[in-house]
Amino acid sequence: MSFEYLEFGKEEKDFIEKIEEISGQNVYSCYQCGKCSAGCAFSSSMDMTVNQLIHLIQLGQKRRVLEANTHWVCASCLTCTVRCPREIDVAALMEAVREYHLREEPEKIIISEIPKKAYDKLPNIALVSNFRKKTG
Template sequence: MSYEYIKFGQEEKDFIEKIQEISGQNIYSCYQCGKCSAGCAFSNKMDKTVNQLIHFIQMGQKEKVLKANTHWICASCLTCTIRCPREIDVAALMEAVREYILREEPEKMKIADIPKDVLNKLPNIALVGSFRKKTG
């Protein structure tokens, strides 16, 4: 078994603080039961499961959090939120990670790149929803 040594300094603490501030959640409430990932409809598409991402946030591992695709795959269906035994709004944590990124780089999705026929065909709620989640 190999161990990975992680840094836990001011930068890490600031990251945790910011995610808690945006989401309004106490990240340390999570005791890693994994229910969020077990019930998530998209776990198979995520490179890190939801509880793994939360663990990274607890440890302040900003780079690993930002590199994961978990928060971009999350579609905010809120199944994790309603089932969390610790009553954490898990989806709000995913939203906080998205917001953390979008407040620095506001274009996860480039609206100008969407073909016009796709824009014309898609329902308004898909477009508005996606723009609100993927642009800052």
């Protein structure tokens, strides 16, 4: 198994701060109990559990976080938010990752160019996030 190299430089810190800024949450509050993942109805469809994603945010692992599908699978049902013992709005964190992703690549979705028939297949949450991004 190859070793994942951990760095704690400016890029990592900027990523953590941006996620915190968008979500209004303190990612360091999470002590990795895993209750969010345990209660998530979609955990089985995620390639990384919710707490693992938060752990990687704590470590500033931007690439790994953005590669995951976890935040896209999240339906914002808020079960995690309600149950978190550390009072973290986990759903807000997932939303923040989605927004970060979309802000990172502003040209990826140009709404006017999306074919009408694609609307049915696109995750609504992605579109909503995208609209929100446009509002600044």
